[in-house]
Amino acid sequence: MSKEITSRQQDYSQWYNDLILKGGLADYSAVRGCMVIKPYGYALWENMRDQLDKMFKETGHQNAYFPLFIPKSFLSKEAAHVEGFAKECAVVTHYRLMNDPNGGGIIVDPEAKLEEELIIRPTSETIIWNTYKTWVQSYRDLPLLINQWANVVRWEMRTRLFLRTTEFLWQEGHTAHATAQEAIDETIQMLNVYAEFAEEWMAMPVIKGVKSINERFAGAVDTYCIEAMMQDGKALQAGTSHFLGQNFAKAFDVKFSDKQNKLDYVWATSWGVSTRLIGALVMAHSDDEGLVLPPKLAPIQVVIIPIYKGDEQKNLIDEKVKDLMLMFKALGIKAKYDDNDNNRPGWKFAEYEMKGVPVRIAIGARDLEKNVVEVARRDTKEKMTVSIDGLAEAIHVLLNDIQQNIYSKARKYRDENISKADTWEEFEKLLDGAGGFISAHWDGSAETENKIKELSKATIRCIPLNNLQEEGKCILTGNPSKERVLFARAY
């Protein structure tokens, strides 16, 4: 079977690429580092986006849209920010093309040079804060709770489908507050929204934490994150929420009058998740037969495949399926009836397995006589015979069960792959073995963190929230430490 997919054991990276390409999520494009998101992959993204959008609105946010282009000068206003992004920006320098006077096609018109170059947004803090300056005068204008769904461009050296592409889709929340505490509360609130989404919807367990200084967002005071573990033991940052302090307000001169008519800079947050989550979803649950999608996000939750000889049987099956589809719809189950006669049942079985459809129903003349169908679940590959009476309800229960099961499986895997290291030798041994998260003491210095990264390629993924405080010694330097942090090799 699955003859087209490289196994995880054989080549994990290739397995991942195979799933994306052969599962029909995305394709390479004519542009280096950029991908085409195909309808099936985009449907998955739409489901994620819709749910997140709902959660943002439930927490009081509104959507808006800011320009794709950012004047170059904006980017330099916040020192740490420009340093973080300068190396990976696409720059627009001209606004017109012309026919090459020497023949041979079209060239950039040298006359059409822009006075000030425009940066294609790598993130929108600067253009947004430049705008907020005109929106905020008084504490009455606060808080400002805005989200934007957009594309951004980061000119990365090396790209990977969904995990790191030159252009990607994301959402970025940008909020402004009257007090530091309020902004911190917002930062944590959105971190919790992300964690809830990852766990409840993606069925992907995550660890909430705060980043070390080295891993902090360019321009933030504190960066909070959710970290997930992939099946190869590597970590993947699935979402970030930043407390920006007054850094951007100061850079863009955004002040407000408080109740006492005292002027102060506003406090800011920003938070985002991207199409990278699709990569996380793929790597968290899928197997060597293809994708395994969580029912709550799957574009197709149930596929029905007819098995028949001749029109007579087909007609009988069509009739029955029509009823079933109505019942599925009534329960909000997204079902697809694939009666395409071009492909035979066996082909379809393999195809939908590759696409990760949670439940497959096969229905043939033989089943109709007995008033049953064959139900197969993607996560365990288990098949069972189920009565047509009450089928929709049974499937509803099954979908929930699958959602739970893949979460539990991922959770179990992750928990089994978090280990403690108390010496450098242990640390290295663990990393070169199963990998995973390694909980270890660290002396808190950026220097030590860099050295550990250099020696082992592992980085501090996060300092978990509500972390246990305990005395210990840094695994590298032996200097005193108050708590363990999570290390891992990461995507």
Next chain:
RNA sequence: CGGGAUGUAGCGCAGCCCGGUAGCGCACACGUCUGGGGGGCGUGGGGUCGCAAGUUCGAAUCUUGUCAUCCCGACCA
């Protein structure tokens, strides 16, 4: 930006060493038998061999250059 590969039909590849009418599998079209795990048989359509120059009577094949993409590293969501 360093290292490694690859560009030949829509996709995956062979052919290149040793130059002589461009091939295979899948997909596609038509017909037919089929149908409970990627079907069988038959017929058929589709390619300036990435691009450019050179060597040659003759280049997918040899030479030089060039462009592009992918993979592995350093950088990052």
